[in-house]
Amino acid sequence: MLERASDPALMLIAPTGGGKTLAGFLPSLVELGSEPEAGLHTLYISPLKALAADMRRNLTTPISDMGLPIRVEDRSGDTTQTRKKAQRADPPHILLTTPESLALLLSYEDAPRIFAGLKRVVVDELHALAESKRGDQLMLCLSRLQAMCPGLRRVGLSATVEDPPALARFIAPHPAPCHIVQADPGPDPDIGMLTTDTPPPWSGGGGRYAIPEVLEQVARHKTTLIFHNTRAQAEIFFHELWLANAEGLPIGIHHGSLALEQRKKVEAAMVAGQLRAVVCTGSLDLGLDWGDVDLVIQVGAPKNVKRLVQRIGRANHRYNAPSKALILPANRWEAIECHAAIEAVLAHDLDGDPRDLGPLDVLCQHILITACAAPFDADTLYSEVTGAGPYxxxxxxxFNTCLDFVATGGYALKAYDRWQRLMQRDDRLWRLRDPRLAQQVRMNIGTIIDTDTLKVRMKGRSGASAGKPLGEVEESFAASLVPGDTFLMGGQIVRFESLREMEVQVSRDRGRKPKLAVFSGTKFATSTQLSVRILELLHRPTLPDLPTHTLDWISLQSQVSQLPRAGRILVESFDHEERAHTCIYGFAGKNAQQTLGLMVTRQMEELGLGPLGFVATDYATLIWSIAPVTNPAQVLNADQLQDGLEGWLADNALMKRSFKGAATIAGLITRNLPGKRSSGRQATFSSDILYDTLRKYDPDHLLLQITRTEAMRGLIGFGRIDEMLTRTQGRIDHVTTQQVTPFAAPLFLEVGKVPVDGAGREALLQAEADRLMEQSGLATLVATGQNANG
Known part of the structure; x- marks a missing residue:
């Protein structure tokens, strides 16, 4: 048996396809098979609804084959209300669910009865949950369950873990230990770069240049998953792939903004082996067993080694069978990053940032959820909360600050009845001030803050109210549309007809070049560890087996300027089109490099250098100004940058965006009300007013503290800048050249992406690329690169 009687928690680390999920259920199947009992015995938590449904299929077969009297059901947002009520009244032996559904169950008065016989909790894809607020909320819920069921055992399952002891501390009931079991990792994957006839472009994030080679790989394999880092790039690639699919190979698309019906249709076709390829995003990252997938293609640099390992594991989903994967860089810089990522995978060098303490907005929501179930004692709840690993x-x-906020809204909001949510009884127990508030709290449970989106639906035929749902787009994109505009959705071109009852009504349109719909979703930044590996790779005595065009580019950079180094910051100065340009190579990720641009241009303004603008990538920030930067140390001083950041943050849209997210999770802003839902614009307007009010009258308010922490860590990425400045300790290599440098040249193409209607846009961009490369000394590459093997 995996478990020992003394283990309150166990973490099983095993490669994809190793059978760890079924192993996690074995003790439950044995116990239920020998002594069937009524009520809920085992709870299975996964980050994806589809994972729960997939696990139900996988569990039902062995249970049926052995004739065991075990009921297995799943519960998620897709489960009908009738089924949910039945599950509360008569829980199955094994319930498969998500963190949000568990939190909702714990908010009901009958939670102690529902979970009375619970013996075991199995948490799948633990590493994915531990990287988000969903995991923090789940650990708070497990502490609540532990108080109801003192003998409860926890099992965490994961395939990609960079720091097993840290993840074990996350899932264990503090201060109890967690037993770690690590399985044989199995064979290394068969992974390499996809060879292409056309070199990757100098900038951009797509892989359209390699459509012929991708189609060739699809034709040679049973089923190929083609991963993209963003939903928008997946849509573009799928559209281009389909247009080039002369053989009519069955290909689908799958991402989180598509309608549930379309996703289920694609999933069913994959299981049945009816698709040769699926263009997808992180919606298929995790442990789903999708038929005969024998190849994974990652389009664009993976940005994170753990994510790449997870995606590679979708191919040959069997233990002791090497997964096969190809990586396709989206631009020249990514050719280097992709090679570094492949090396890291083969070296089992996973990346990851240290765990932060649990966020307080999630704790505020948990206090509200607890109050919905029953009156609570503050001392008891504090003890429960500190039993959760993150807290x-x-x-x-x-804790008291959070409790006061939940009860009254905090100092500046105490006078408003709408934020008076808890009151203390004479027996010192806290309860909801108005029992009707419970329904509102339940409707807003969760830590996933969706970008304001609207449903997209086919316009119904004459007399019909609505047609088939397609998915959703961001509200800001929908607001920019006028009747007749076209955009890509689910791989097809649709025509905007009207906005009706908060839905985007569309019809099919096959004729014109579409706009690109804007989808919510994470935009990844290159991890710190991968950035360090890239810098180390550049300075090896013998460069690895990179494409010829990339090797020539690196060589020319070392001649014209110099190569960036891990322990130093490279700053280049040169003139271009009568403007001074400064390029700062920080390798700190896109968010941090953008923030660095804001901070440095602020310093330049104070120095009278007349900064005019900047652009940033994962690797560098390019600034153009009236006067040159002659002493980079003046604009890269850590203390001055910090002071400048404080002033810039005070009244910034990013801070308001971060505040809105924290306030929504903490329950200050309510998105969903019984009988209606506020629009994104209404919620934003409301959060902006609250933000300005608190800044003026209560600058130390809990939510402003949370907002600053969130913004520094995520949206702004100042932690990465601080890490870069600490690592380099003021060591700056300043190079002044008479021309645009090879490494800086691609950044100009980021600036020069002027929207030009019609077929001439690509030609103009290519002409601009050729001109810049020629000026930076890459004339030979421009002349010969078109025929170089990529």
Whole structure:
């Protein structure tokens, strides 16, 4: 048996296809098979609804084959209300669900009865949950369950873990230990770069240049998953792939903004082996067993080694069978990053940032959820909360601040009845001030903050109210549309007809070049560890087996300027089109490099250098100005940058965006109300007013503290800048050249992406690329690169 009687928690680390999920259920199947009992015995938590449904299929077969009297059901947002009520009244032996559905179950008064016989909780894809607020909320819920069921055992399952002890501390009931079991990792994957006849472009994020080679690989394999880092790039690639699909190979598309019906249709076709390829995003990252997938193609640099390992594992989903994967860089820089990522995978060098303490907005929501179920004692709840791994170090003062906020809204909002949510009874137990608030809280449970989106639906035929749902787009994109505009959705071109009852009504349109719909979703930044590996790769005595065009580019950079180094910051200065240009190579990720541009241009303004603008990538920030930067140390001083950041943050749209997310999770802003839903614009307007009010009258308010922490960590990425400045300790290599440098040249193409209607846009961009490369000394590459093997 995996478990030992003394283990309150166990973490099983095994490669994809190793059978760890079924292994996690074995003790439950044995116990239920020998002594069937009524009520809920085992809870299975996964980050994806589809994972729960997939696990139900996988569990039902062995249970049926052995004739075991075990009921297995799944519960998610897609489960009908009738089924949910039945599950509460008569829980199955094994319930498969998500963190949000568990939190909702714990908010009901009958939660102690529902979970009375619970013996085991199995948490799948633990590493994915641990990287988000969903995991923090789940650990708080497990602490609540532990109080109801003291003998409860926890099992965490994961395939990609960079720091097993840290993840074990995350899932274990603090301060109890967690037993770690690591399986044989199995064979290394068969992974390499996809060879193409056309070199990758100098900039951009897509892989359209390699459509012929991708189609060739699809034709040679049973089923290929083609991963993209963003939903928008997946849509573009699928459209181009389909246009070039002369053989009519069955190909689908799958991402989180598509309608549930379309996703289920693609999933069913994959299981049945009816698709030769699926263009997808992170919606297929995790442990789903999709038929005969024998190849994974990652389009664009993976940005994160763990993510790449997870995606590679979708191919040959069997233990002791090497997964096969090809990586397709989207531009020249990514050719280097992709090679570094492949090396990291084969070296089992996973990346990851240290775990932060649990966020307080999630704790505020948990306090509200607890109050919905029953009156609670503050001392008891504090003890429960500090039993959760992410909150083990929470002080009582921090807990009290959260409790006060949930009860009254905080100092500046105490006078408003709408934020008076809790009251203390004579017996010192806290309860909801108005029991009707429970329904509102339940409708807003969760930590996933969706970008404001609207449903997209085919316009119904004459007399019909609505047609087939296609998915959703961001509200800001929908607001920019006028009747007749076309855009890509689910791989097809649709025509905007009207906005009706908060839905985008469309019809089919095959004729014109479409706009690109804007989808919510994470935009990845290159991890710190991968950035360091890229810098190390550039300085090896013998460069690895990179494409010839990339090797020539690197060589020319070392001649014209110099190569960036890990322990130093490279700053290049040169003139271009009568403007001074400064290029800062920080390798800190896109968010951090953008923030660095804002901070440095602020310093340049104070120095009278007349900054005019900047552009940033994962690797560098390019700034253009009236006067040159002659002493980079003046604009890269850590203390001055920090001071400048404080002033810039005070009244910034990013801070308001971060505030809106924290306020929504903490329950200050309510998106969903019984009988209606506020639009994104209404919620934004409301959050902006609250933000300005709190800044003026209560600058130390809990939510403003949370907002600053969130913005620094995520949206702004100042932690990566601080890490870069600490690592380099003021060591700057300043190079002044008479021309645009080879490494800086691609950044000009980011600036020069002027929208030009019609077929001439690509030609103009290519002409601009050729001109810039020629000026930077890459004339030979421009002349010969078109025929170079990529």
């Amino acid at each position: 083990y170090d929470l002080t009582r003062a921090e």
